Amino acid sequence: MPKIYIVATATFWIFVSGLWLAGLSAPKTLAETSVPVEKGYSLTDVAAHASPSDCWMTIQGKVYDVTGYLPDHPSRPEVIEAWCGKDGSKAYDTKTKGRRHSEAADRLLEGYFIGDLKQTTP
Secondary structure (H helix, E strand, O other): OHHHHHHHHHHHHHHHHHHHHHHHHOOOOHHHOOOOOOOEEOHHHHHOOEEOOEEEEEEOOEEEEOHHHHHHOOOOOHHHHOOOOOEOHHHHHHOOOOOOOOHHHHHHHHOOEEEEEOOOOO
């Protein structure tokens, strides 16, 4: 009986440790960043965040701060970095290969939303 208790206890703590480590490596969402959600940003505002260390992009009229997600993107971070500070709608909708992102990717993207793109009048 003591052997079963020791094995069960060790298994439990290994499982809990694994969950804790997984939480540390999870991508940061808006709630964990210091960027305040505002009503709207202009394309000029977005263009000021055009580097891998500060990456904002617009997709379908919404502005996202994807800086914390770059290292976690399933393909190379450079795929997203090319769109930092720009409108990445077409790239997001086609993955630049004609395939749309999944609904899971859409839900993940929502966590990086920081505001709407302000419409400018000519």
